[in-house]
Amino acid sequence: MREAAARRRPADPPVVRAAALARSFGDVPAVRHVDLVVRAGEVHALVGLNGAGKSTLLRLLVGLLRPGAGTAELWGAPAWDAPAHVRARxxxxxxxxxxxxxxxxxxxxxxxxxxxxxxxxxxxxxxxxxxxxxxxxxxxxxxxxxxxxxxxxxxxxxxxxxxPALLVLDEPTSALDPAGVIEVRQAVLERADTGAAVLVSSHHLDEVARVATTIHVVHDGRVVGTLPPDGTDLERQFFRTVHAAAVS
Known part of the structure; x- marks a missing residue:
């Protein structure tokens, strides 16, 4: 686990803010009522099973998809309509x-x-x-x-x-060998240590726990819980959280 960069001030606006964010494809909900705040220097990981909605959520958060409902903001600007100088960050x-x-x-x-x-x-x-x-x-x-x-x-x-002031990586290590995983991990840590915000999706709990300040569990298009990056038996906690969401 790592701490957010000390240079962040509490009064700084969030880099990313989502409120009741949702998106469907046809009649199929892909992202449902997500609330999320990411600040400078923080590394937020999205973990979930295949088809949980992680990639769609990331694309909504950075303005690559238009929300069906709710809002996604980058530094206070609507992500979908963000001006060029915001997108450039x-x-x-x-x-x-x-x-x-x-x-x-x-x-x-x-x-x-x-x-x-x-x-x-x-x-x-x-x-x-x-x-x-x-x-x-x-x-x-x-x-x-x-x-x-x-x-x-x-x-x-x-x-x-x-x-970038916001680095967003969707499954960045899924095809990498162990050396490549270490290289990407170090690049993420170095970027966050400059005060940048980072969002990363992954299947690998042990790996994201090495870089994340917050781990979000995504299931069926929803953020259904968070896991402590410094916790023990993360895989068990993950499946317990997913199971509780599935039967609720």
């Missing part, structure tokens, strides 16, 4: 998407340039993240040739390249 990695014909280094340069970095600064940032996430062997290869694990590394690097 967010780094999002989900699905491992990249420009397939561009090399790894070119993808990172492009991401930096899209966020307003000058050419030389974009080059510097790309090179630093190639090194940081152990992508050097593949830096000159087209992204379409990467393994699933290296695509995931590239997605995380692209989300980090502009030093």
């Amino acid at each position: 967010v780094g999002y990695a989900g699905g491992g998407r990249a420009y397939g014909e561009l090399t790894v280094r070119e993808n990172l340069r492009a991401a930096a340039r899209l966020h307003g970095c000058a050419p030389r600064d974009a080059d510097r940032r790309a090179d630093a993240l190639v090194e940081r996430l152990a992508l050097g062997r593949w830096a000159s290869r087209p992204a379409r040739t990467l393994s699933d694990g290296n695509r995931q590394r590239l997605a995380v690097a692209s989300a980090l390249v502009h030093d």
